[in-house]
Amino acid sequence: MMLTCSVLVFALLLPQARSFLSPSEDxxxxxxxxxxxxxxxxxxxxxxxxxxxxxxxxxxxxxxxxxxxxxxxxxxxxxxxxxxxxxxxxxxxxxxxxxxxxxxxxxxxxxxxxxxxxxxxxxxxxxxxxxxxxxxxxxKGMYASSDERKEKSSAQAAEEDFQEEESIFWTILIGLLKIILEILF
CATH class of the missing domain: 2.60.120.380 (Jelly Rolls)
Structure with missing residues (x-):
């Protein structure tokens, strides 16, 4: 009886294990x-x-x-x-x-x-x-020279730095406005 249950559980779990290990059309x-x-x-x-x-x-x-x-x-x-x-x-x-x-x-x-x-x-x-x-x-991107790629990546880095600085600026400004409003009211 125990062997039959083990075989049944194994038969039920095998397809699930196979689909987890190798993705298929399913x-x-x-x-x-x-x-x-x-x-x-x-x-x-x-x-x-x-x-x-x-x-x-x-x-x-x-x-x-x-x-x-x-x-x-x-x-x-x-x-x-x-x-x-x-x-x-x-x-x-x-x-x-x-x-x-x-x-x-x-x-x-x-x-x-x-x-x-x-x-x-x-x-x-x-x-x-x-x-x-x-x-x-x-x-065109596949054959870009290394100088063009460096220029593009440095432009992206500058844009990210600007976004970070802008975010910090707004965070500080909002914090100051909250303090002023608390003092006034």
């Missing part, structure tokens, strides 16, 4: 997609966790909220995207998918947001490279 993941990374983490309510994507080409982000509700925000303009500053987003209550086009400037910022409806959210994100999309050999 998961909505074509065989042509190459799994690059699996990222697991926890995020508190109302908080962000940030990742940086440096891989070239078309990248697919599959994120599953295992507990709570984690949302996905992506941008090629800032490394700290949020629900205010993003280019691509997926904010469902379970499975979130974002396709990062190959023409997005690298590095790409990925923000994972813990929805405030849950005290803590747990997620697993799988990062896939789509091998079916080939690079355009006439793409």
């Amino acid at each position: 998961d909505g993941v074509p065989e042509e997609w190459l799994l690059l990374h699996v990222v697991q983490g926890h995020i508190g309510a109302g908080n962000y966790s940030y990742l940086r994507l440096n891989h070239d080409g078309r990248i697919i982000l599959h994120m599953q909220s295992l507990k709570g509700d984690a949302d996905l925000y992506v941008s090629d303009r800032t490394l700290h995207p949020s629900f205010d500053t993003y280019k691509l987003q997926s904010a469902t209550c379970g499975h979130d998918v974002v396709v990062v086009p190959g023409d997005f400037a690298r590095p790409v910022g990925i923000g994972i947001y813990g929805h405030p409806s849950h005290h803590e959210s747990e997620f697993e994100m799988r990062v896939f490279y789509d091998e079916t999309v080939h690079q355009d050999p006439f793409d």
